[in-house]
Amino acid sequence: MNHAYAFGGVDMSIRTVERFMNVPIDYYVKVNMEGFERIIDILGGVSVDNPFGFTIDGVTYPQGRLELDGENALLYSRMRYDDPKGDIGRIERQQSVLGELIGKAKRLKTVAKLPDILDQIRANAKTNLTLDDMKALFNNYRKEIDTVSKDQVNGGGQRIGGIYYYMVSEQERTRMHDKLAAMLAKDGGV
Known part of the structure; x- marks a missing residue:
């Protein structure tokens, strides 16, 4: 997220979260x-x-x-x-x-x-x-x-090419997507 904002501002941050969580x-x-x-x-x-x-x-x-x-x-x-x-x-x-x-x-x-x-x-x-x-x-x-x-996307830190990344499993990404999608559906969203 920090990199998305640093390189592309609000628009790239939004696109990054939308793609990662598969929610609008x-x-x-x-x-x-x-x-x-x-x-x-x-x-x-x-x-x-x-x-x-x-x-x-x-x-x-x-x-x-x-x-x-x-x-x-x-x-x-x-x-x-x-x-x-x-x-x-x-x-x-x-x-x-x-x-x-x-x-x-x-x-x-x-x-x-x-x-x-x-x-x-x-x-x-x-x-x-x-x-x-x-x-x-x-x-x-x-x-x-x-x-x-509140909830947290669980993962772990990893350095790749000298840059720190927070790595998240596909299972964890799916868990968070499902939780967000259920909350949004309840409120009339997704």
């Missing part, structure tokens, strides 16, 4: 993570449970519950080289920060902060969703936000 992707949201830094600060920071201690760029993140401002949340979510899970661990931290951010936005009375948050979203996110599409998504799925399930 109609919409995308591309997010500049620095925008999350500013949104986190607007909301007063986030709390995360750090599974192990590490230091990155001179900042130490001890194991346990952490209160992070935007800059530290972004740095926390980007570390991967000292993580035993590598890139998968980084993705888990990013999901944790994003989940906490969404939870905090739901808990706080954010009406007064909404203009600042929307300014950051406009400046740091690109999408092919129309405003009507966004409203429909919000109305159709707002009750589901707390029931989001």
Whole structure:
């Protein structure tokens, strides 16, 4: 995925996922993570449970519950080289920060902060969703936000020609395709 985006942007990333999972992707949201830094600060920071201690760029993140401002949340979510899970661990931290951010936005009375948050979203996110599409998504799925399930494409790292690849078996690809197809069919897709 990283290579697809680096060499072909959003379009190649979409085509790569569509081919790999054999499911259509109609919409995308591309997010500049620095925008999350500013949104986190607007909301007063986030709390995360750090599974192990590490230091990155001179900042130490001890194991346990952490209160992070935007800059530290972004740095926390980007570390991967000292993580035993590598890139998968980084993705888990990013999901944790994003989940906490969404939870905090739901808990706080954010009406007064909404203009600042929307300014950051406009400046740091690109999408092919129309405003009507966004409203429909919000109305159709707002009750589901707390029931989001996660899964992971299982595989293993392999170096080929000096480049690291995450290799996935055909059985695993089929498992993920079937799961996605079933979810999409339930919601009126595929």
